[in-house]
Amino acid sequence: MSVIGFDIGTYAAKALLLSIKGKGKSQSVTLDGLGFSQMPSGVMAQWEDQPVPARTAMSAAMRTLVKLCKLSRGRYAALSLSGETMIIKKISMPVTSQKELRQSLALEAEQYIPYPISEVIIDGHILTTEDSYGQMSVLLVAARREVVYNYIQAIALTKVLKPAVIDIDVLALFNAYDFIYPNSSENVILVDIGASMIHITVLVDGLPHTLKEESVGGQRLTEDIEDAFNISPEEAESIKFGTTAPPDLNECREVFDRIVSNWQAAIDRAIEQTRAEVPNYNPSKIFLAGGGANINGLVEQFHNYYNVPADIFNPLTYVKFNTKKFDRSYIDYIGPQMAVAFGLAIRSKPEKL
């Protein structure tokens, strides 16, 4: 059964409902519903300190999207966590099956998590199977129980949805890529440039290896443009979108370059971290997603800096849709920003909840 993928970011709430038919080469994906709505400023960034307003805003956004976007066929919601609300770590542990993984992880996880184990929900994903020492490598994901509870509450508050999947942004991004390029063995780096964060997924031979998030996103660029020209957030955003010309082109270029070099430094750190375990690691391609991927000239900047192909990752290119219902140019434009929602919408409701 299909689920609605909800990506509730700090800037915008995104929702996708897909129908997936067939398997392998004969698989076809149809777009049933797509929703986008801006979030009230600041509220989602305060999960830790003020969970109630965040939960209320999240729930309101999901309800609005279900109504506006005619998503009523979907009853189940898939959501994802990001930011300081969770911990992701690649660990090495004795071999177990995926079935027994959670139990074994509970024993292993304690040493990696700065909270009492009773306060977190842990999950894991086996990355590579047995090595010569009988160890396997696992992606350990731990989220504060309280945060997951708030997400589930937000879904319940909509009164029309039930929780089906709680994922994490960086893995949803990988799942979206893996769905479109199954069996890829490339060293791709997936970069989602959101408003408050940049989410980085480094793949080694097609598998997720290093997953990182850093808190510098498109919002910082808007703020820096505001400060540079002493203008309103709306004017700054319009310059960032390329709709209004900046008062001074060179100064504006400097502001853009400064933020882009912050993003590149974050990716460089992820590459370095990967090289600590895979000494000769080099990316073969950079894929950009998230609202920030639309920044004019960004793809070229990444291509020049890393000297590998760079492109926009738009999962909606692979989806069929009724052109009477959806506008093609809008789908092309919004697709990269829908990457996480896509990675969630391709999940199915588990048999047992």
Ligand SMILES: Nc1ncnc2c1ncn2[C@@H]1O[C@H](COP(=O)(O)OP(=O)(O)OP(=O)(O)O)[C@@H](O)[C@H]1O
């Ligand atoms: N055409 C565009 N040009 C430049 N920036 C854009 C464009 N479209 C959107 N953005 C920027 O992208 C950001 C929003 O992207 P996105 O919806 O992926 O963020 P989010 O998921 O809400 O944020 P986060 O994941 O950090 O919580 C905003 O900073 C917005 O200004």
Ligand SMILES: [Mg+2]
């Ligand atoms: Mg986001």
